[in-house]
Structure formats: C-alpha cells, structure tokens
Amino acid sequence: MPQTTPQIAIIGSGPAGYYTAEAAQKQWGQDVRIDIFDRMPVPYGLIRSGVAPDHQSVKGVSRRYETVSLSGHVRFIGHVAVGSDVSVEELLELYDAVVLATGAPGDRKLDLPGATLGNVFGSAALVGWYNGHPEFASLAPDLSGKHAVVIGNGNVALDVARILAKTQDEFTGSDIVGHALEALTASRLESVTILGRRGPHQIAMTPKELGELAHLERAVPHVDPAHLPPVEEDAALDPGLRKSVQLLRKYASETPEEGVGFPVNFAFYTAPRALVGDASGKVHAIEVERTTLVDGKAVGTGELRRLPADLVVSCIGYQTSPIAGVPYNEMRGRFANEEGRILPGLYCVGWARRGPSGTIGTNRPDGFAIVDRIAQDLAGAALTKPGGDGFDALVAERGLDVITFRDWQKIDAAEVARARSNAPREKIIDVDGMIGIAHT
Known part of the structure; x- marks a missing residue:
C-alpha cells in the first residue's frame, strides 16, 4: 500500500x-x-x-x-x-x-554611467532600510541634500516618494524602524522628482497609492498638463489605470502656491541617461533625455538636460x-x-x-x-x-x-x-x- x-x-x-x-x-x-x-x-x-x-x-x-x-x-x-x-x-x-x-x-541593475556613485540606491535596499531588514539596516542614506530623484513609474516609486515626503507625525501608527524615522525627521530634502520614460497612460501606479499623495501634510503633487494625452483617449484604458490618470489630471489642474509644501514632481517622457557626481564621489545631478512614444516605446529625442539630484533611488523592478x-x-x-x-x-x-x-x-x-x-x-x-x-x-x-x-x-x-x-x-x-x- x-x-x-x-x-x-x-x-x-x-x-x-x-x-x-x-x-x-x-x-x-x-x-x-x-x-x-x-x-x-x-x-x-x-x-x-x-x-x-x-x-x-x-x-x-x-x-x-x-x-x-x-x-x-x-x-x-x-x-x-x-x-x-x-x-x-x-x-x-x-x-x-x-x-x-x-x-x-534583488534590484534590477541600473545600467547607467555613474550608477555606483554614493547616495544612489536600489529600491530593495532603501525599502529594506526603512523596513528594518537586517541586510540593509546600516545603509545610512544621506538626506542632507535638497533634491531626491526616484526612477520608475510603479507603486514602489510612489512608496519611496511618499516616505521621503512625510512628516514625523505622519508616521504615527506605522512600523517604520527607529533609525529610519530619526533620519527622515532630520532630513533636509525639499523635493522629490519621479522620472518616467513614457507617459501617464503607461504608468503602473494604482489609484490608491497615487491618491495618497493628495492627503499628505506637506506633499504637493506636480504634473505638467502638457504631458497628459487628450482626455478622450482615457476611454481605452482599463478602469484602474483610468482612475490613476484621472488623479494625474486633477494634480495637473491644481496650481500650487510657489514655495509652499514639498513638491512631488512627475517628470514624464524623461529617461535617465547618466548620474553625475561631485568631488566627494556622491551623486549631485542626473542627466536626462526627453523622449517621445513610438509604437508604445520610449524613444530619445536628443534633447538633454540636467536635474539636481542629491539622492537617487532606482525603482525599475526586481529579480x-x-x-x-x-x-x-x-x-x-x-x-x-x-x-x-x-x-x-x-x-x-x-x-x-x-x-x-x-x-x-x-x-x-x-x-x-x-x-x-x-x-x-x-x-x-x-x-x-x-x-x-x-x-x-x-x-x-x-x-x-x-x-x-x-x-x-x-x-x-x-x-x-x-x-x-x-x-x-x-x-x-x-x-x-x-x-x-x-x-x-
């Protein structure tokens, strides 16, 4: 038997x-x-x-x-x-x-010049740091600069941007570890920019996570109205993505007061091309290229510019x-x-x-x-x-x-x-x- x-x-x-x-x-x-x-x-x-x-x-x-x-x-x-x-x-x-x-x-490798500069992290590392994972507890990101750049257009990018934008009181009820709460409370960051190679119709952000930005104490979402497709094109989207795009349209329609709050800037049609370091070996800028969509793929236009970046977090996927x-x-x-x-x-x-x-x-x-x-x-x-x-x-x-x-x-x-x-x-x-x- x-x-x-x-x-x-x-x-x-x-x-x-x-x-x-x-x-x-x-x-x-x-x-x-x-x-x-x-x-x-x-x-x-x-x-x-x-x-x-x-x-x-x-x-x-x-x-x-x-x-x-x-x-x-x-x-x-x-x-x-x-x-x-x-x-x-x-x-x-x-x-x-x-x-x-x-x-x-594990983080997907950020295959860019300058990716090994100081204060450049993958999302697995940074998320592990503020969640108390033993392998990342000693990460110690430098939050003394003014500008953070988050690469990616998914929910993890939103999580990272939200955590960086929150005030100390907004962590009440959370299980963020003490060393991260202390560092974030002392942070000198003044803005976060979320880079996306493609446009609003190609994001992988769900409405719940995207909507949370509107309810934070000091975060102010910024969306360039010029990056939004014609509104009638939203009809072809699945219901969840359509709701997310509607939130982006709402953020784009609001005109925040200059110098007020903590800007969370959505930079669509913007592909990172290189990270630029300072004399100490830390990142201080990111070179980006404007893109356009060709058959749903982001194609560079050759138009380059630099954005200030004192902290860079890559949220481009895991393996x-x-x-x-x-x-x-x-x-x-x-x-x-x-x-x-x-x-x-x-x-x-x-x-x-x-x-x-x-x-x-x-x-x-x-x-x-x-x-x-x-x-x-x-x-x-x-x-x-x-x-x-x-x-x-x-x-x-x-x-x-x-x-x-x-x-x-x-x-x-x-x-x-x-x-x-x-x-x-x-x-x-x-x-x-x-x-x-x-x-x-």
Whole structure:
C-alpha cells in the first residue's frame, strides 16, 4: 500500500509560500506535511520587509499566514539558507515536492554611467532600510541634500516618494524602524522628482497609492498638463489605470502656491541617461533625455538636460536570486520554468515563477495552481520520502541553528514590547539579536 501523505518543502515564507501551503492544506487536508523554509529567522517575507511601513492594513494579511503556521501539519523552519545550509538536490531527496517561493528580492541593475556613485540606491535596499531588514539596516542614506530623484513609474516609486515626503507625525501608527524615522525627521530634502520614460497612460501606479499623495501634510503633487494625452483617449484604458490618470489630471489642474509644501514632481517622457557626481564621489545631478512614444516605446529625442539630484533611488523592478543547480532565466530575472514546473519534483511560484508582477493577492491563485500541478504529478506515486524527519536528521548532523514558529513568536512579542508610542512594533534589525531572543 503506497504512502498517501505528501511531504512538501516550500522555500520562502512570504505571500507566495504561505498561499501555496494553504492550497496544499485544502488539497490534502491532514494528509500532508509541509515545511516552510526561510533564510531569515522571521517569517512573512515581503509583508514584513517590502510593504510600506505606513500600509498596516496590508500587513494584516500575516494573521492569515499565522493560522496556517499554527496548524499541526505545517512547520516554519527559519534561519536556514537553501543553497548553502542545504542544497536543492538534498531537499529533492527528502521531499516529494520542493516549491521555490523565494520572490524577487534583488534590484534590477541600473545600467547607467555613474550608477555606483554614493547616495544612489536600489529600491530593495532603501525599502529594506526603512523596513528594518537586517541586510540593509546600516545603509545610512544621506538626506542632507535638497533634491531626491526616484526612477520608475510603479507603486514602489510612489512608496519611496511618499516616505521621503512625510512628516514625523505622519508616521504615527506605522512600523517604520527607529533609525529610519530619526533620519527622515532630520532630513533636509525639499523635493522629490519621479522620472518616467513614457507617459501617464503607461504608468503602473494604482489609484490608491497615487491618491495618497493628495492627503499628505506637506506633499504637493506636480504634473505638467502638457504631458497628459487628450482626455478622450482615457476611454481605452482599463478602469484602474483610468482612475490613476484621472488623479494625474486633477494634480495637473491644481496650481500650487510657489514655495509652499514639498513638491512631488512627475517628470514624464524623461529617461535617465547618466548620474553625475561631485568631488566627494556622491551623486549631485542626473542627466536626462526627453523622449517621445513610438509604437508604445520610449524613444530619445536628443534633447538633454540636467536635474539636481542629491539622492537617487532606482525603482525599475526586481529579480529573483539564482540558486545553485536550479535553471535560471537571466533575461527575465526568474527561474526557468514551464507553468511552474522546473525539474521533476521541483516547482516555483509567485514572483520566482512569473517575475515581479501582480499584487500580494495575485499569489493566492498562483499557489493553488501550482498545488494542482503537484497533485497531478504525485497521483498514483509511491510516496516514500522521509520529509521533515529526514531534514531533522540533517539539522542534527550539521548543527544548524533552526528557528521555529514558536521562536518567532518570542521575537514578535519582543518587538511589540519595544514599540515606541503609537507604533505596532519596533523591529529587531540584526539576525544575532533575533536569535538571542528566540533562544531565551
């Protein structure tokens, strides 16, 4: 009689990982064993370190993931790096299916002259800094200059611009880490410019995030009316984009008082061409080229100019980190796969499968679809792999310092206890500190 309990390993404890675990629970009920791995000692991935700290309602989805973790047949295995502590090949020997849900934690390279100048950051780094990710906690951006430039026309660009424009009081209720709040409170920045190579009809900004700019204490959105297409062309847009463009039209129709507030300038049809440094090696300007659309693509017109830029943040997309032994699509910045299948027994889901697109909720149907494929592949198979028991033996053999979900609950409680007034938590920003609390 073949064993009927699938042993599933999910690599990554963000939304894609937890939705996949939830789908596996619904597929097999109690007859499944799921281990969710993460290289960090804490779960939730993008929810913890990617979602803006002032978007607490979005972070609330972690309560759903907690319910999954507390079921008797799901384990969180933190502080284990797949690719170094344990290989994918070893996991394939232990589990009936291994699902890579590692997301896309790395920034797409900003391929411009001057990209390595001081005070030039990718969004993953800057967002990680103000969200307290241990790898970026020491980033220390210099906010003593006047002008910030954000490259990109998506929601991450809006998040970065909004965080830079906020006053100290506007962070009430957020979980922004103390070192970032202190730096932002002392910031001397006077404006943010958001660069987009194309026009308003090509943005990837949702109405909610775009609309938030209108409700900030000092931020004043600026849109050049000349950059807006004829209003009748809005009818061809999908409803969400149409609402976003309507907000841009509203911002363009308002004439802010000169010298009042904190300008957030939308520079459409503007492509970055080079970053220019000062004698100290820090960025102080950005050279841009005016563009025009040709068959939907931004084409340079040859018209160049320089914008002041004391801080530059590149928000041009993310890419999945390669793992040894796993086929990788360099062009797309994700694992090479066919509908989520990589190799026999090896799958990918979420951004690791499709690239950085969609919302957090997009990962739920993605997780259910990959579990359906796993179920099809395992149908009728003799399930004899040791799963978690085999991994536990490997932990003992290698002396790995594994963090459990109960350990995470200790870290969670400590962060809540450390919170400043009117904040949900103060995150611990170093791995050793997390582990020390977990083992108390």
